[in-house]
Amino acid sequence: MKFQPTKPDGRNRVQLNLASMIDVVFLLLIFFLFSSIITPSESQLTPNIQTQSVNSASRSTDFSPQVVSVELVDGQPGYRIGSRVIKQRSELLALLKDLPHELGVFVRVQDAVPIGFAVGAIQCCRDAGFEKVTYVPETK
Amino acid sequence: MRFTAKQRVHLPDLDLTAMIDVIFLLIIFFMTTAQFVERARAELELPKEEGEKDVRAVVPPLVINILAQGTNRYIVGEQQMDQAAVKNLIDREIARLKSDGGSIGEFEVVIRADQRGPSQWINDLGAFLRERGVWRWRLATEPAR
Numbered sequence: 335m336k337f338q339p340t341k342p343d344g345r346n347r348v349q350l351n352l353a354s355m356i357d358v359v360f361l362l363l364i365f366f367l368f369s370s371i372i373t374p375s376e377s378q379l380t381p382n383i384q385t386q387s388v389n390s391a392s393r394s395t396d397f398s399p400q401v402v403s404v405e406l407v408d409g410q411p412g413y414r415i416g417s418r419v420i421k422q423r424s425e426l427l428a429l430l431k432d433l434p435h436e437l438g439v440f441v442r443v444q445d446a447v448p449i450g451f452a453v454g455a456i457q458c459c460r461d462a463g464f465e466k467v468t469y470v471p472e473t474k
Numbered sequence: 475m476r477f478t479a480k481q482r483v484h485l486p487d488l489d490l491t492a493m494i495d496v497i498f499l500l501i502i503f504f505m506t507t508a509q510f511v512e513r514a515r516a517e518l519e520l521p522k523e524e525g526e527k528d529v530r531a532v533v534p535p536l537v538i539n540i541l542a543q544g545t546n547r548y549i550v551g552e553q554q555m556d557q558a559a560v561k562n563l564i565d566r567e568i569a570r571l572k573s574d575g576g577s578i579g580e581f582e583v584v585i586r587a588d589q590r591g592p593s594q595w596i597n598d599l600g601a602f603l604r605e606r607g608v609w610r611w612r613l614a615t616e617p618a619r
Contacts, residue, residue: 352490359497366504377525378584378612404593443593449540450589452596453521453613460526469611471600472593 381441381456381469399437399468402426404455405444411451423454430462438466445472518542518588523615535582535612536567540595542588547595561602568606578607586614 403414413420415433420426430439439459443452459467518541538560539549548560555563564583571581583603587596596613603611 352494356490356494356497359494359501362501363497363504366501369504376520376586377523377615377617379523379525379615380610380612382609443597445592445594445597447593448589449587449591449593449596450521452593453523453587453589453615456613457521457523457525457615461524469600471597471604 379453379456379460381467399440399466400430400433401440401442401470402430402455402459403442403444404447404451406446411447413455423458426455427458427462430458430464433462435462435464438468439464440468440470442470442472518586519590520586520614520616521589522618524617525615535584536564537584537586538599540585540587540591540599542591547591557598560599564602564606568608579610581608582612583608584612584614 400415404411405414406412407414407419407421410421413423413426415426415429418429420429433439441452441455441459443455456467456469518539537550541547541549546554546556548555548557550560550563568578568581572578585596585599600611603609
Protein backbone atom coordinates (compact mmCIF):
# COMPACT_ATOMS: atom_id res chain seq x y z
CA MET A 335 0.00 0.00 0.00
CA LYS A 336 1.30 3.37 -1.01
CA PHE A 337 0.70 6.45 1.03
CA GLN A 338 0.69 9.92 -0.35
CA PRO A 339 3.09 12.22 1.41
CA THR A 340 1.18 14.60 3.59
CA LYS A 341 1.82 18.13 4.74
CA PRO A 342 2.61 18.78 8.39
CA ASP A 343 -1.01 19.88 9.04
CA GLY A 344 -2.25 16.62 7.57
CA ARG A 345 -4.17 18.01 4.54
CA ASN A 346 -3.36 17.77 0.87
CA ARG A 347 -2.89 21.23 -0.59
CA VAL A 348 -3.39 22.19 -4.21
CA GLN A 349 -0.90 24.84 -5.22
CA LEU A 350 -2.22 27.47 -7.63
CA ASN A 351 0.26 29.72 -9.32
CA LEU A 352 -1.39 33.12 -9.59
CA ALA A 353 1.64 35.04 -10.82
CA SER A 354 0.67 35.07 -14.51
CA MET A 355 -2.91 36.04 -13.75
CA ILE A 356 -1.79 38.92 -11.58
CA ASP A 357 0.53 40.03 -14.39
CA VAL A 358 -2.36 40.10 -16.84
CA VAL A 359 -4.63 41.86 -14.37
CA PHE A 360 -2.03 44.56 -13.72
CA LEU A 361 -1.48 45.03 -17.45
CA LEU A 362 -5.22 45.49 -17.92
CA LEU A 363 -5.31 47.93 -15.02
CA ILE A 364 -2.47 49.99 -16.51
CA PHE A 365 -4.15 49.94 -19.93
CA PHE A 366 -7.46 51.26 -18.59
CA LEU A 367 -5.74 53.84 -16.41
CA PHE A 368 -3.86 55.23 -19.40
CA SER A 369 -6.80 55.10 -21.79
CA SER A 370 -8.96 57.04 -19.31
CA ILE A 371 -6.27 59.72 -18.94
CA ILE A 372 -6.00 60.10 -22.72
CA THR A 373 -9.61 61.33 -22.88
CA PRO A 374 -9.03 65.08 -23.34
CA SER A 375 -10.07 67.36 -20.52
CA GLU A 376 -12.34 70.26 -21.28
CA SER A 377 -12.58 73.82 -20.11
CA GLN A 378 -15.26 76.44 -20.60
CA LEU A 379 -15.71 80.11 -21.41
CA THR A 380 -18.70 81.95 -19.99
CA PRO A 381 -19.56 85.07 -21.96
CA ASN A 382 -22.86 86.82 -21.34
CA ILE A 383 -25.38 86.98 -24.12
CA GLN A 384 -26.53 90.48 -24.92
CA THR A 385 -29.89 91.27 -23.37
CA GLN A 386 -32.24 94.22 -23.46
CA SER A 387 -31.10 95.30 -20.00
CA VAL A 388 -27.51 95.57 -21.23
CA ASN A 389 -28.70 97.88 -24.02
CA SER A 390 -30.67 100.12 -21.70
CA ALA A 391 -27.78 100.29 -19.24
CA SER A 392 -25.36 101.28 -21.94
CA ARG A 393 -27.68 104.03 -23.13
CA SER A 394 -27.74 105.61 -19.71
CA THR A 395 -24.02 106.33 -19.73
CA ASP A 396 -21.93 108.51 -21.94
CA PHE A 397 -19.49 105.72 -22.62
CA SER A 398 -20.20 102.49 -24.41
CA PRO A 399 -18.31 99.20 -24.18
CA GLN A 400 -15.67 98.33 -26.71
CA VAL A 401 -16.91 96.21 -29.59
CA VAL A 402 -14.71 93.54 -31.11
CA SER A 403 -16.08 92.42 -34.45
CA VAL A 404 -14.94 89.10 -35.81
CA GLU A 405 -15.46 89.11 -39.55
CA LEU A 406 -14.10 87.96 -42.85
CA VAL A 407 -11.52 90.40 -44.18
CA ASP A 408 -10.48 89.59 -47.75
CA GLY A 409 -11.89 86.11 -47.30
CA GLN A 410 -9.86 85.47 -44.13
CA PRO A 411 -11.16 85.72 -40.55
CA GLY A 412 -9.93 88.86 -38.81
CA TYR A 413 -10.83 91.22 -35.98
CA ARG A 414 -12.00 94.81 -36.07
CA ILE A 415 -12.12 97.34 -33.24
CA GLY A 416 -13.63 100.59 -34.45
CA SER A 417 -12.01 101.24 -37.80
CA ARG A 418 -8.89 99.27 -37.04
CA VAL A 419 -8.59 95.89 -38.70
CA ILE A 420 -6.39 93.30 -36.99
CA LYS A 421 -5.27 90.06 -38.56
CA GLN A 422 -3.03 88.67 -35.83
CA ARG A 423 -4.37 87.42 -32.54
CA SER A 424 -1.33 88.64 -30.60
CA GLU A 425 -1.96 92.13 -31.93
CA LEU A 426 -5.59 91.94 -30.81
CA LEU A 427 -4.53 90.86 -27.33
CA ALA A 428 -2.03 93.71 -27.03
CA LEU A 429 -4.64 96.23 -28.15
CA LEU A 430 -7.30 94.87 -25.77
CA LYS A 431 -4.90 95.12 -22.82
CA ASP A 432 -4.55 98.87 -23.46
CA LEU A 433 -8.30 99.50 -23.51
CA PRO A 434 -10.26 100.54 -20.41
CA HIS A 435 -11.71 97.44 -18.75
CA GLU A 436 -14.49 98.92 -16.60
CA LEU A 437 -17.27 98.90 -19.20
CA GLY A 438 -16.49 95.46 -20.53
CA VAL A 439 -16.34 94.36 -24.13
CA PHE A 440 -18.86 93.18 -26.70
CA VAL A 441 -17.92 90.45 -29.15
CA ARG A 442 -19.92 90.47 -32.36
CA VAL A 443 -19.29 87.64 -34.81
CA GLN A 444 -20.31 87.36 -38.44
CA ASP A 445 -22.22 84.22 -39.37
CA ALA A 446 -19.63 83.04 -41.87
CA VAL A 447 -16.67 83.14 -39.50
CA PRO A 448 -15.60 79.71 -38.14
CA ILE A 449 -16.60 79.11 -34.52
CA GLY A 450 -12.96 78.67 -33.53
CA PHE A 451 -12.25 82.35 -34.26
CA ALA A 452 -15.33 83.51 -32.34
CA VAL A 453 -14.26 81.55 -29.26
CA GLY A 454 -10.68 82.77 -29.79
CA ALA A 455 -11.86 86.38 -29.64
CA ILE A 456 -13.70 85.70 -26.36
CA GLN A 457 -10.59 84.03 -24.96
CA CYS A 458 -8.49 87.06 -25.98
CA CYS A 459 -10.87 89.37 -24.10
CA ARG A 460 -10.61 87.18 -21.01
CA ASP A 461 -6.81 86.98 -21.31
CA ALA A 462 -6.65 90.77 -21.63
CA GLY A 463 -8.35 91.05 -18.26
CA PHE A 464 -11.94 91.88 -19.20
CA GLU A 465 -14.40 90.52 -16.66
CA LYS A 466 -17.51 91.55 -18.56
CA VAL A 467 -17.45 89.84 -21.94
CA THR A 468 -20.76 89.90 -23.79
CA TYR A 469 -21.48 87.91 -26.92
CA VAL A 470 -23.74 89.70 -29.34
CA PRO A 471 -25.53 87.25 -31.65
CA GLU A 472 -25.85 88.65 -35.14
CA THR A 473 -29.52 89.25 -35.88
CA LYS A 474 -30.95 88.77 -39.34
CA MET B 475 23.95 5.25 2.96
CA ARG B 476 20.64 6.95 3.47
CA PHE B 477 19.22 9.45 1.06
CA THR B 478 16.84 11.98 2.37
CA ALA B 479 13.87 13.11 0.32
CA LYS B 480 14.44 16.37 -1.50
CA GLN B 481 13.40 19.05 0.90
CA ARG B 482 10.95 21.55 -0.38
CA VAL B 483 11.15 25.13 0.67
CA HIS B 484 7.71 26.14 1.86
CA LEU B 485 6.86 29.75 1.21
CA PRO B 486 4.56 31.41 3.70
CA ASP B 487 0.95 31.25 2.56
CA LEU B 488 -0.19 34.52 1.09
CA ASP B 489 -3.92 35.08 0.69
CA LEU B 490 -4.32 37.09 -2.50
CA THR B 491 -8.09 36.87 -2.72
CA ALA B 492 -8.75 40.32 -1.30
CA MET B 493 -6.16 41.96 -3.53
CA ILE B 494 -7.53 40.31 -6.65
CA ASP B 495 -11.03 41.40 -5.66
CA VAL B 496 -9.87 45.00 -5.35
CA ILE B 497 -8.00 44.87 -8.66
CA PHE B 498 -11.04 43.51 -10.48
CA LEU B 499 -13.21 46.20 -8.93
CA LEU B 500 -10.74 48.86 -10.11
CA ILE B 501 -10.75 47.39 -13.62
CA ILE B 502 -14.54 47.38 -13.74
CA PHE B 503 -14.59 50.99 -12.45
CA PHE B 504 -12.17 52.26 -15.09
CA MET B 505 -13.91 50.32 -17.86
CA THR B 506 -17.31 51.75 -17.04
CA THR B 507 -16.15 55.33 -16.42
CA ALA B 508 -14.20 55.37 -19.70
CA GLN B 509 -17.35 54.31 -21.53
CA PHE B 510 -19.46 56.95 -19.77
CA VAL B 511 -17.01 59.67 -20.78
CA GLU B 512 -17.27 58.59 -24.39
CA ARG B 513 -21.06 58.52 -24.27
CA ALA B 514 -21.35 61.97 -22.69
CA ARG B 515 -19.22 63.61 -25.34
CA ALA B 516 -19.98 63.68 -29.00
CA GLU B 517 -16.96 63.41 -31.26
CA LEU B 518 -16.18 66.91 -32.44
CA GLU B 519 -13.25 69.29 -32.64
CA LEU B 520 -13.56 71.84 -29.86
CA PRO B 521 -11.86 75.25 -30.06
CA LYS B 522 -8.32 74.91 -28.70
CA GLU B 523 -8.49 77.51 -25.97
CA GLU B 524 -7.50 77.60 -22.32
CA GLY B 525 -10.94 78.66 -21.10
CA GLU B 526 -11.49 80.09 -17.65
CA LYS B 527 -9.78 79.21 -14.42
CA ASP B 528 -12.89 79.00 -12.23
CA VAL B 529 -15.92 77.36 -13.73
CA ARG B 530 -18.46 76.14 -11.24
CA ALA B 531 -21.55 74.21 -12.19
CA VAL B 532 -24.54 74.89 -9.93
CA VAL B 533 -26.93 72.36 -11.41
CA PRO B 534 -26.26 69.69 -14.03
CA PRO B 535 -26.35 71.77 -17.19
CA LEU B 536 -27.96 71.07 -20.53
CA VAL B 537 -25.13 70.13 -22.91
CA ILE B 538 -25.74 70.87 -26.58
CA ASN B 539 -23.22 69.50 -29.05
CA ILE B 540 -23.06 71.15 -32.47
CA LEU B 541 -21.39 69.36 -35.35
CA ALA B 542 -19.57 71.29 -38.07
CA GLN B 543 -22.19 70.53 -40.72
CA GLY B 544 -25.39 68.68 -41.53
CA THR B 545 -29.07 69.39 -40.98
CA ASN B 546 -29.28 67.23 -37.87
CA ARG B 547 -26.14 68.76 -36.46
CA TYR B 548 -27.28 69.08 -32.85
CA ILE B 549 -26.64 66.24 -30.41
CA VAL B 550 -28.15 66.26 -26.95
CA GLY B 551 -27.46 63.19 -24.87
CA GLU B 552 -27.16 60.58 -27.55
CA GLN B 553 -29.92 61.98 -29.71
CA GLN B 554 -29.16 63.77 -32.96
CA MET B 555 -31.67 66.47 -33.90
CA ASP B 556 -32.29 69.54 -36.02
CA GLN B 557 -32.50 73.17 -34.89
CA ALA B 558 -36.27 73.17 -34.33
CA ALA B 559 -36.02 70.11 -32.11
CA VAL B 560 -33.23 71.58 -30.02
CA LYS B 561 -35.23 74.78 -29.54
CA ASN B 562 -38.22 72.72 -28.39
CA LEU B 563 -35.95 70.89 -25.99
CA ILE B 564 -34.65 74.18 -24.53
CA ASP B 565 -38.24 75.38 -24.08
CA ARG B 566 -39.15 72.13 -22.32
CA GLU B 567 -36.10 72.36 -20.03
CA ILE B 568 -36.92 75.98 -19.13
CA ALA B 569 -40.55 75.02 -18.43
CA ARG B 570 -39.38 72.11 -16.25
CA LEU B 571 -37.02 74.40 -14.33
CA LYS B 572 -39.80 76.91 -13.71
CA SER B 573 -42.25 74.20 -12.65
CA ASP B 574 -39.65 73.02 -10.12
CA GLY B 575 -39.63 76.51 -8.64
CA GLY B 576 -36.41 77.66 -10.30
CA SER B 577 -35.77 80.93 -12.08
CA ILE B 578 -34.50 81.52 -15.59
CA GLY B 579 -31.23 82.82 -14.11
CA GLU B 580 -30.48 79.31 -12.91
CA PHE B 581 -30.75 77.82 -16.38
CA GLU B 582 -27.38 76.33 -17.25
CA VAL B 583 -26.43 75.52 -20.81
CA VAL B 584 -23.09 74.36 -22.16
CA ILE B 585 -22.53 74.54 -25.89
CA ARG B 586 -19.92 72.21 -27.32
CA ALA B 587 -19.48 73.44 -30.86
CA ASP B 588 -17.11 72.13 -33.51
CA GLN B 589 -14.60 74.88 -34.19
CA ARG B 590 -14.79 74.31 -37.96
CA GLY B 591 -18.50 75.13 -38.17
CA PRO B 592 -19.73 78.63 -39.04
CA SER B 593 -20.57 80.99 -36.17
CA GLN B 594 -24.11 81.10 -37.53
CA TRP B 595 -24.84 77.97 -35.48
CA ILE B 596 -23.99 79.67 -32.18
CA ASN B 597 -25.44 83.02 -33.31
CA ASP B 598 -28.82 81.36 -33.94
CA LEU B 599 -28.74 79.53 -30.63
CA GLY B 600 -27.55 82.62 -28.75
CA ALA B 601 -30.32 84.75 -30.26
CA PHE B 602 -32.88 82.11 -29.29
CA LEU B 603 -31.57 81.89 -25.72
CA ARG B 604 -31.66 85.69 -25.49
CA GLU B 605 -35.32 85.65 -26.60
CA ARG B 606 -36.08 83.21 -23.80
CA GLY B 607 -34.39 85.42 -21.22
CA VAL B 608 -31.25 83.33 -20.82
CA TRP B 609 -28.31 85.71 -20.65
CA ARG B 610 -25.52 83.40 -19.64
CA TRP B 611 -24.13 80.35 -21.39
CA ARG B 612 -20.92 78.40 -21.55
CA LEU B 613 -18.83 77.52 -24.54
CA ALA B 614 -16.74 74.40 -24.16
CA THR B 615 -13.08 74.58 -25.11
CA GLU B 616 -10.24 72.09 -25.16
CA PRO B 617 -7.09 73.33 -23.42
CA ALA B 618 -3.90 72.62 -25.32
CA ARG B 619 -1.76 69.92 -23.70
